[in-house]
Amino acid sequence: MTEKILRTPLYDAHVALKARMVPFAGYEMPVQYPTGILTEHTWTREHAGLFDVSHMGQCLIAAESFERAAKAMEALVPADLLGLAPLQQRYSQLLAEDGGILDDLMISRSALPGRLYVVVNAACKEADFAHIAANLPADVKLERLDDEALLALQGPEAEDVLAALNPEVRDIPFMSFRLLDIAGIRDVHVSRSGYTGEDGFELSLGAADVVKLWNTLLADARVKPIGLGARDSLRLEGGLCLYGHDIDTTTSPIEAGLQWSIAKRRREEGGFPGHDRIKNELTSGLKRQRVGIRPEGRLPAREGSVIQNAAGREIGRVTSGGFGPTVNGPVAMGYVDKAHAAPGTPLFLVVRDKAIPATVVKLPFVPNRFKR
Amino acid sequence: MSVKFTEEHEWITVAGGVATVGITTHAAEQLGDVVFVDLPAIGKTVQKGKEAAVVESVKAASEVYAPIDGEIVEVNTSIADEPSLVNSDPEGGAWFMKIRIANPAQLDGMMDRAAYDKFVGK
Structure with a gap:
């Protein structure tokens, strides 16, 4: 059976910009525009990059009260959702019973009463929505937002660009959002967050309006369109996990170094899948953990490359x-045992039968510049 | 002799029994920004259709195949020092290697420019 490949509402806009379109998570997406990944990457670090991420899954969790919705979702994720202030957003993980990660996601306390707004990865969205819906109590519902598009505007000039359309964006703190009129479009969900390590915003709005907002933002000389290729190199330098690669059902949030996303109350009280494993990993230590690795020289070590210790053992x-x-x-991330996880530890990465000297380094590779 | 092309997107020119080999403009465009080139050792014996070099773009590693049997007699160290030359001048200054041809009959059947352009759908 071949599944029909999907397109975002910006497909024609990408083609008009001469993007190279590739299949990704069931969608035809731009991997790069004609200037190429290096230029797009650097532009985002120095100016403002505009990303179409409409393939990601958006939904609402709806209940009679915020507390009811938050409590229902706390049964599936380890984040402190009851502690969310209005218009605040948290990063978390959907966990399996054994503490493995089913997906990572963003959860916000919606401006609407009794609603959480959730964004999940494109490749996982059908499974995530089914998993969440199946595990919610009868009085809490998942409402898909399939007609909503999603843009990300990232980089040190993102705030100035967006403030030219609505100065109130300057007041949005990191990991919070506002509903703002932008370019004549009402109630755009503008959150201060992203996946590049830079300051920036994510903008959720109706699919019918997204072409207009895309074109308005691109009309600003500080903004260029950025494809999935640079999105990946930016997040890798930012030390951010990519689901299905750095985190998956075999890794726990603690092994992945995501313990910052699990509040003290949740660690102590539990009430989420995998609490035993996570508690154990937090107290008696870890068998392995995610680290940053800098290979010497210029040769990149890709996903799957064997990591060896100084004695040559895998x-x-x-x-x-x-x-x-x-x-x-070159930069890399991978999992090593505790004995090899300290920054400065010498390792080898095996690339095409050659053992390349490398060193464990502190993540991120490029300092995050989130506006805190 | 004029330039010939392979279905693996290498170009080849021959002078005095030695083939100069590089990748085509089309191949360089498909690769995107090249950040590393792994060239073979001089004196290495290569076989038609087998890996002779590797180019790494930001996205991925790609093999460059030897278009012909022979021995590596020279490699272009300037592309190892400055990999972006592969994007800026793929069919000129960014040649990869020179191969002393062992079996000239393998040149038969390679595409000319018009046939290659048709092959890549230009």
Whole structure:
């Protein structure tokens, strides 16, 4: 059976910009525009990059009260959702019974009463929505937002660009959102968040309006369209996990270094899948953990490359690896045992039968510049 | 001799029994920004259709195949030092390697420019 490949509402806009379109998570998406990944990456670090991420899954969790919705979702994720202030957003993970990660996601306390707004990964969205819906109590419902598009505007000039359309965006703190009129479009969900390590915004709005907003933003000389290729190199340098690569059903949030996303109350009280494993990993330590790795020289070590200790014994695999344009050299992430996880530990990465000397480094590779 | 092309997107020119080999403009465009080139050792014996070099773009690693049997007699160290040359001048200054041809009959059947352009759908 061949599944029909989907398109976002911006498909024609990407083609008009001469993007190279590739299949990704069931969608035809732009991997790069004619200037190429290096230029797009650097532009986003220095100016403002505009990304179409409408393939991602958006939904509402609806109940009679915020507390009811938050409590229902707390049974599936380890984040403190009851502690969400209005218009606040948190990063979390949908967990399996054994503490493995089914997906990572963003959860906001909606401006609408009794609603949480949730964004999940494109490749996981059908499974996520089915999993969430199946595990909600009868009085809490999942409402898909299939007619909503999603843009990301990222980079040090993103705030100035968006403020030219509505100055109130300057007042949005990191990991919060506002409903704002932007370019004549009412109630755009503008959150201060992203996946590049830079300051920036994510904008959710009706599919019918997204072409207008896309064109308005691109009309600003500080903004260029950025494809999935640079999205990947930017998040890798930013030390951010990519689901299906750096995190999956075999990794726990603690192994992945995501313990910052699990509040004290949840660690102590539990009430989410995998609490035993997570509690255990937090108290008695970890068998393995995600680390950053800098290979010497210029040769990138890709996902799947064997990680060896100084004695040449295999101790793990690279989960994401490539060339970091801002670092101007190869960068990688992978899992190693505790004995090899300290920054400065010498390792080897095996690329085409050659053992490349490498060093464990602190993540991120490029300092995050979130507006806190 | 004029330039010939393979279905693996290499170009080849021959002078005095030595083939100069690179990748086509089409191949370079498909690769995107090249950030690393792994060239073979001089003196290495290569076989038609087998890996001779590797180009790494930001996205992925891609093999460059030897278009002909022979021995590597020279490699272009300037593309190892400056991989972006592969994008800016793929069919000129960014040649990859020179191969002393072992079996000239393998040149027969390679495409000329018009046939290659048709092959890549230009």
